[in-house]
Amino acid sequence: xxxxGIILLxxxxxxxxxxxxxxxxxxxxxxxxxxxxxxxxSAAFGSHSATVLTKATTVLVVFFFAIxxxxxxxxxxxxxxxxxxxxxxVESEAEETPAADDAxxxxxxxxxxxxxxx
Numbered sequence: 001x002x003x004x005g006i007i008l009l010x011x012x013x014x015x016x017x018x019x020x021x022x023x024x025x026x027x028x029x030x031x032x033x034x035x036x037x038x039x040x041x042s043a044a045f046g047s048h049s050a051t052v053l054t055k056a057t058t059v060l061v062v063f064f065f066a067i068x069x070x071x072x073x074x075x076x077x078x079x080x081x082x083x084x085x086x087x088x089x090v091e092s093e094a095e096e097t098p099a100a101d102d103a104x105x106x107x108x109x110x111x112x113x114x115x116x117x118x
Contacts, residue, residue: 002074005074008067008074011063011067012064012068015060015063015067016064018060019060019061019064022053023057025053026053026057
């Protein structure tokens with residue numbers, strides 16, 4: 001993977017952990033089931049906590065997707081040159097001929113033991 005891949009992987013794990021923690025810290029808002037349980041009215045980071053947490057979450061989500069795409073590009077396996085070139089009918093017939101000869105030469109009594117085949 002290389003040094004860049006390892007650095008990106010470590011950054012990806014850190015961003016994932018921070019994103020989970022940031023989502024857990026956020027206020028549940030006025031809608032949803034969380035508002036029914038009470039406990040509202042206490043802001044963890046002051047009056048501007050919703051905007052700061054929302055902006056931080058947005059930044060971490062952008063980092064998450066960017067690092068994910070970069071890791072996918074780095075870990076993509078290149079196609080072999082043989083896979084890219086189309087095979088002609090002559091080449092495919094030449095490749096099938098030895099396999100057919102090998103199948104004809106094998107003994108059809110493969111289930112018998114060595115003593116029974118003698």
